[in-house]
Amino acid sequence: MAGGVVEKPEGAYGGSTRNYLNETRGIKNWIITLDHKRIAMMYLVAVTLALLLGGFFAVALRTVLWDGAVRDPNDLILGMRVEQMYNKYFTLHGAVMVFMFIIPGIPASLGNFILPMQLGTKDLALPRINLMSLYLYWIGATLFVGVLAFGGLDTGWTLYPPYSLDRQTSIPLILALSAVFILGFSSILTGLNFIVTMHRLRPPGMGMYDMPLFLWALYATSLIQVLATPVIGLTLALAMVEHMFHIGIFLPQYGGDPVLFQHFFWFYSHPAVYIMILPAMGVQSELIATFSRKHVFGYKAIGWSSIAIAAIGFIVWGHHMFVAGQSPAAGLIFSFLTFFVAIPSAIKVFNWVATMYRGSIELKTPMLYGLAFMYLFGIGGLTGLFLASIANNVHLHDTYFVIAHFHMVMVGSTLNAFFGGVHYWWPKMTGRMYNETLAKIACGLVFLGFNLAFMPQFVAGTRGMPRRYANYADEFTTFHQISTVGAYVLGAGVLLQVIYLTYSWFKGPRAPKNPWGAASLEWQADSPPDFHNFTKPVIVMAAYDYENWEYDPNTGGYELRKEVVESGRSLATAHH
Amino acid sequence: MSTSTAHSHDTHALPPRPKELAMHFDTLHNQYQAGKLGMWLFLGQEVLFFAALFTAYAVYRGNHTEMFHVGQYFLDWRLGATNTIVLLFSSMTAAWSVRCAQLEQRRGLVLTIAITWLCALTFMVVKYFEYTHKIHVGSVWGDSFHIHNMADLPRGVVDWLYKHNPGLAQMQGEEQLAAVNDMLGKNGLGLGSFFAVYFCMTGLHGIHVLVGMGVYAWLFVRALKGHFNRRYYGAVDNVALYWHIVDLIWIFLFPLLYLIG
Numbered sequence: 001m002a003g004g005v006v007e008k009p010e011g012a013y014g015g016s017t018r019n020y021l022n023e024t025r026g027i028k029n030w031i032i033t034l035d036h037k038r039i040a041m042m043y044l045v046a047v048t049l050a051l052l053l054g055g056f057f058a059v060a061l062r063t064v065l066w067d068g069a070v071r072d073p074n075d076l077i078l079g080m081r082v083e084q085m086y087n088k089y090f091t092l093h094g095a096v097m098v099f100m101f102i103i104p105g106i107p108a109s110l111g112n113f114i115l116p117m118q119l120g121t122k123d124l125a126l127p128r129i130n131l132m133s134l135y136l137y138w139i140g141a142t143l144f145v146g147v148l149a150f151g152g153l154d155t156g157w158t159l160y161p162p163y164s165l166d167r168q169t170s171i172p173l174i175l176a177l178s179a180v181f182i183l184g185f186s187s188i189l190t191g192l193n194f195i196v197t198m199h200r201l202r203p204p205g206m207g208m209y210d211m212p213l214f215l216w217a218l219y220a221t222s223l224i225q226v227l228a229t230p231v232i233g234l235t236l237a238l239a240m241v242e243h244m245f246h247i248g249i250f251l252p253q254y255g256g257d258p259v260l261f262q263h264f265f266w267f268y269s270h271p272a273v274y275i276m277i278l279p280a281m282g283v284q285s286e287l288i289a290t291f292s293r294k295h296v297f298g299y300k301a302i303g304w305s306s307i308a309i310a311a312i313g314f315i316v317w318g319h320h321m322f323v324a325g326q327s328p329a330a331g332l333i334f335s336f337l338t339f340f341v342a343i344p345s346a347i348k349v350f351n352w353v354a355t356m357y358r359g360s361i362e363l364k365t366p367m368l369y370g371l372a373f374m375y376l377f378g379i380g381g382l383t384g385l386f387l388a389s390i391a392n393n394v395h396l397h398d399t400y401f402v403i404a405h406f407h408m409v410m411v412g413s414t415l416n417a418f419f420g421g422v423h424y425w426w427p428k429m430t431g432r433m434y435n436e437t438l439a440k441i442a443c444g445l446v447f448l449g450f451n452l453a454f455m456p457q458f459v460a461g462t463r464g465m466p467r468r469y470a471n472y473a474d475e476f477t478t479f480h481q482i483s484t485v486g487a488y489v490l491g492a493g494v495l496l497q498v499i500y501l502t503y504s505w506f507k508g509p510r511a512p513k514n515p516w517g518a519a520s521l522e523w524q525a526d527s528p529p530d531f532h533n534f535t536k537p538v539i540v541m542a543a544y545d546y547e548n549w550e551y552d553p554n555t556g557g558y559e560l561r562k563e564v565v566e567s568g569r570s571l572a573t574a575h576h
Numbered sequence: 577m578s579t580s581t582a583h584s585h586d587t588h589a590l591p592p593r594p595k596e597l598a599m600h601f602d603t604l605h606n607q608y609q610a611g612k613l614g615m616w617l618f619l620g621q622e623v624l625f626f627a628a629l630f631t632a633y634a635v636y637r638g639n640h641t642e643m644f645h646v647g648q649y650f651l652d653w654r655l656g657a658t659n660t661i662v663l664l665f666s667s668m669t670a671a672w673s674v675r676c677a678q679l680e681q682r683r684g685l686v687l688t689i690a691i692t693w694l695c696a697l698t699f700m701v702v703k704y705f706e707y708t709h710k711i712h713v714g715s716v717w718g719d720s721f722h723i724h725n726m727a728d729l730p731r732g733v734v735d736w737l738y739k740h741n742p743g744l745a746q747m748q749g750e751e752q753l754a755a756v757n758d759m760l761g762k763n764g765l766g767l768g769s770f771f772a773v774y775f776c777m778t779g780l781h782g783i784h785v786l787v788g789m790g791v792y793a794w795l796f797v798r799a800l801k802g803h804f805n806r807r808y809y810g811a812v813d814n815v816a817l818y819w820h821i822v823d824l825i826w827i828f829l830f831p832l833l834y835l836i837g
Contacts, residue, residue: 116600121600122599122600123599123600124600125600125601125610125614126610126611126614127598127600129614188621192614192617192618192621193614195613195617196610196613196614196617197610199610199613200606200609200610200613201600201601201610226617226620226621227620227621227624228624229621230621230622230624230625230627230628231624231625231627231628233625234625234626234628234629234780235628237780238628238632238776241776242718245717245718245719245720246717246718246719246720247717247718247719247768247769247772247775247776248717248718248719248762248766248768248769248772249632249718249769249772249773249776254718254719254762254768254769255718255762255766255768255769256718256769256772257635257636257639260632260635263631264628264631267628532599
């Protein structure tokens with residue numbers, strides 16, 4: 001049985017059998033709930049469905065690419081040319097993954113659940129806004145399903161005009177633009193809520209520097225969500241008006257400027273990649289510290305580097321446009337600024353490694369994902385520097401090198417951290433343990449599949465394989481076929497996870513309060529938590545004081561030491 | 577933080593909680609501050625939302641100075657100035673309503689909210705006349721820009737036309753109109769882009785005014801019902817903050833569009 005957990009009767013771990021999952025029943029009580037935990041779980045299910053949908057398109061497009069060197073261009077599948085299908089697959093893959101999975105992924109599901117609990121409070125500051133954000137997500141997602149139903153798009157997720165605005169069928173285009181607009185406001189409301197909560201609902205005795213680093217990362221993410229997302233909202237609204245009324249703002253034939261769209265688009269979409277990676281880095285800080293059983297190294301450096309990444313992230317968007325007719329001076333400045341992002345990113349990686357140094361490392365599944373994160377983020381981050389230098393960029397622009405680079409960061413890092421975080425908090429969220437052996441196998445499949453899928457793409461890219469083509473020259477066949485095999489392996493790993501996690505939710509052994517010996521406040525709650533989160537007064541302590549917890553063989557988890565419970569104070573007061 | 581294991585209302589051992597206090601806050605003050613911080617962040621979001629449009633304005637004006645110079649003649653600064661005064665006045669009554677709520681002056685509160693709402697309505701009525709006039713003249717966005725009648729053209733535009741094409745005086749009727757549209761439309765100045773910017777900016781601002789009217793109507797009902805008191809007036813305060821930014825955006829739009837000649 002996973003983690004040496006012994007099956008116990010209900011109520012053995014928290015004194016109460018009631019929790020947020022069974023407090024009230026019926027679908028209506030979930031849909032109109034204001035409870036952050038229920039909203040988080042609904043988000044978790046929704047983003048997982050989005051991940052599977054986006055993953056389906058990924059596997060589909062990799063399948064098309066299997067024999068791209070020898071295909072007859074006139075081949076028809078389901079009455080459509082293969083190339084046309086491929087164009088829709090990569091567009092929908094990108095759009096679904098970016099807007100419906102990666103951006104809301106960690107903050108709206110894990111963040112929503114864990115943030116108030118790490119503050120020892122009952123809910124987010126603005127519960128109605130939280131529910132509204134979920135509703136907006138549902139509306140946006142529904143509109144996106146409409147895009148699929150009306151034939152899809154083939155613009156790429158970047159929606160560059162003129163092609164996107166005057167060469168697409170109106171219905172799917174307008175549905176897609178409104179979907180992203182609405183999903184954007186869902187994201188803004190989540191970020192706004194998080195910032196307010198961290199400022200107003202910290203318990204007495206917890207300063208900003210006592211918060212877990214996951215919360216620093218969410219704070220930085222929220223700043224970007226609130227300040228960058230409105231720009232894409234407006235841009236998409238203008239694009240919609242341009243498409244319908246030809247107002248002459250982005251389409252050159254009516255006097256508009258298509259490059260202005262690119263500036264607006266990347267002003268959001270570059271910071272958006274930090275919306276994707278920063279929460280992942282926050283999860284990473286928790287995983288590495290917990291499973292090294294050591295106070296995180298360089299707390300302030302990690303915390304402030306999140307803020308630095310958010311700030312610098314706002315002024316580098318031009319590096320997406322080095323070959324889009326931007327002036328050489330602008331190119332030079334954007335290139336220079338882009339290198340700066342590497343500094344806070346590297347600070348984080350070095351601090352995680354230093355945290356592990358002489359720690360007592362436990363290779364549980366979440367930690368394995370944490371290690372995979374570091375390895376893949378290292379590669380993804382360093383190849384970003386290749387792309388930041390202008391001369392290299394001109395050569396590598398729009399090749400598979402770019403694809404491989406950003407998948408290393410967005411998938412290799414964020415998806416791994418998402419999986420790591422889901423496994424780490426799964427016992428808390430569902431009250432059940434997953435099967436550790438299956439989880440390790442799935443983690444191995446994900447890691448293997450991911451590397452098979454994207455390592456060859458770096459080589460193919462440097463040899464000139466351009467992105468977004470269904471067909472290619474003979475010499476690229478091996479790279480593409482390895483990559484396709486990798487995509488299948490990765491897909492198998494993800495499916496395996498979905499299966500054993502779903503199984504464990506219903507049939508898994510009951511989880512102890514604190515299976516990992518982690519020290520942040522959410523572990524003082526029952527698993528799963530009470531409707532009001534905590535049934536006993538929370539003992540506020542710094543997030544990485546592991547000595548306050550000791551292993552209890554009776555529950556298979558960790559319990560607060562007697563001295564801590566009696567004094568109501570952390571053992572270590574002068575640690576950082 | 578909860579110190580009790582009760583599930584529905586965990587307060588029976590403590591002094592009674594005000595009915596306005598949500599379960600996850602410990603004081604009304606903290607709840608008020610949370611709402612206010614949320615509103616300020618929302619306003620930050622609003623600034624960035626409009627920033628994209630102001631950037632578009634700057635790009636187009638930088639690239640097409642003369643287009644903006646001529647386009648501005650189509651706008652009536654007197655109507656713009658009227659709306660500016662109306663909005664400034666409404667900002668005062670909005671601020672006043674907050675004070676009334678703090679002092680628990682219920683009649684004053686209802687009255688100031690009503691006046692603010694009526695000012696917003698006045699603004700939209702003036703806007704309605706401006707928009708319908710432009711549609712009548714044909715001075716509209718992008719591809720649809722087409723002047724229907726020489727007599728509709730403002731004085732400044734006529735002067736500019738004759739200065740740049742003295743031959744216009746010898747033409748008549750359709751021929752003259754075609755030449756004018758050639759000079760002003762997408763083959764010439766490209767005024768369609770100016771009006772695209774004008775309609776997008778004032779239109780988005782107008783949508784914000786309409787939203788403001790909606791929330792003020794909601795506040796009006798709540799004020800009539802006596803929901804607010806000196807400890808609980810966050811909604812009045814936050815709506816007023818929103819109203820001030822709507823006003824502030826107009827303070828920038830008015831000179832940038834109407835007064836650049």
